[in-house]
Amino acid sequence: MKHDPPQPSSDGLETAEVPAAPVQAETIFGDQFPIAQRYAELLAGSGVIRGLIGPREAPRLWERHILNCAVMTDLIAADSTVVDVGSGAGLPGLVIAIRRPDLSVTLVEPLLRRVRWLDEVIDELGLTNVTVVRGRAETVWDEVAPADVVTSRAVSALENLAVWSVPLVRPGGWWLPMKGASVAEEIDQGRELLAAVGITEIEIVECGAEILDEPTTVARLRVGVPRRLGKSGAKKGAKKPSRRQSANGHGRTGQ
Template identity: 55%
Template sequence: MVETTPAELDAARAVFGDRLNLAQRYVEHLATSGMERGLLGPREVPRLWSRHVLNCAVVAELIPANATVADVGSGAGLPGLCLAIARPDLSMTLIEPLERRVIWLNEVVADLGLDNVKVLRGRAEQVVDEVNVDVATARAVSALGGLAGLTVPLLHGKGQVLAIKGRSAEEEVQKAAKAIRKLGGRETAVLTVGADVLEEPTTVVRISVG
């Protein structure tokens, strides 16, 4: 079992509530088969809760009730599976091009019994006609300019992109401003979420469309 600090456990309880056991099982998947299959490195295991799962899950507070959400380049399910566990009201599509990751995601979804998740194999630009959502999420996919081109079209003219970013978020926003406007982005903001539960809050770039 992946060890948690008392602070991490408190944060996990606050974020996942009565679905904490599902989050714990997901973390076990990440630490075992996820690592074995190269979805994340062994050095990440001790910080799975703080750096990865909680960092992603707090983004749920920015998503409206009963929203449809697409997670682009879902990889190990960060943030897609974290959000699906924290928010059973969301209808989540995980978009991932690599077959081995798709197989793993489907195994985890089945094991956790997540009935609000479907996994779609493909690149975001290939599935635009199949996917029409209120919110598109991404983490560690690409710089914001390129990422906007992958995520904004999935909104089909109305909704928001929530991109989990690091300290360079403001700089990325400035560089991508022209590309975002061209795609129909109405407003771009850098937000921090999870300050009440995390030692290091999560930085999110929100692009509003329509």
Template identity: 55%
Template structure:
């Protein structure tokens, strides 16, 4: 069994960001540092920098999420960015979408322990929940996939005029350039790179914002791809 590293004390910025939900943020950090490491959801080397690199880096995403909207966190993993976002924004209705059972089990435990009534855990892949999950205003993601693939999963889940907010690194601009053809097919009408977390995180968190118009083409594109995949699997079974 992997030994969990020691979790450092929460920085002052965490008290500012999480406010009245700071105790819940501390509990979540403790769960990540302990059960999260033991279950292989987060690497033991990440524990000493859990606050700065993970919790705060994700929480500042709230700066660009509109008030009172529905959110789907695609490939939520250990709950990043979905759980920190939920802690700082109780006005949001958040779905944590994750295909792996061991991760969804952890997420469900966290949601119940922290009393996050505005958060729902759903097991599945983005293409599998099309038609069953209600379209959302905002899709979030962090460290899931390159932008072209991520958009193929996330954009079809959006409502008209919705947006995907992806936490990215220094290659954000290059990813946008490389994904332009895929984004166009998905009905994306605008892309931008935002910097958030001033006076909270250093370096600032980089967010790629992808907006769709009145008639996003993502659902049709994803449905075609899902059908093609089903046909391919059927042929291989013959």
């Protein structure tokens, strides 16, 4: 299967080459594969032009980003509510919503240009199970309903994420940060803080090992009673509302 060549945008900027989907993609997404494929095209197109991802990431969109996020949905129970902290280009939140239409997903993202892009992509893909909230996680604790599952990817150190994210989990729910090889060390260093915010069980899980060359590492943490340790680490964020939902100004800076 040939890749589509780079195409000029309406403002003269060149989009990235759209990579061919690997064979695993159809297996993983099933009936949702056409939507996932269109999402890949949007990432390589307007996502690159508008700075949601770097052009060098485009050739590895599927393996490094889309499939990497998709397989973590195996850890999420049917009909769950999910909050994705620092959604950026929709990784993993939009991918979760695409693969699992039974889930109700809220994307929390502070930067206006990213929020606008996410809104446009949701409309383009026809997704009805996604809401975008503009804000940092620690400033929307009282505005986003506690979720069954809270996720994040490449946002910050585990201890920072724990303070921001765990208050968004319902009692008895799960916090599923996607972390790399350093996750075990981060957990060991942060056990006291993890206990302080309400974590009662910790497990490191490899998702997709049977189908991906590089499985996805996810920390699977059970939340007993979530506790807020304060908002002292919150950074300033803009407060203009998304057209979908308003909240005050946390998220990744690299996506």
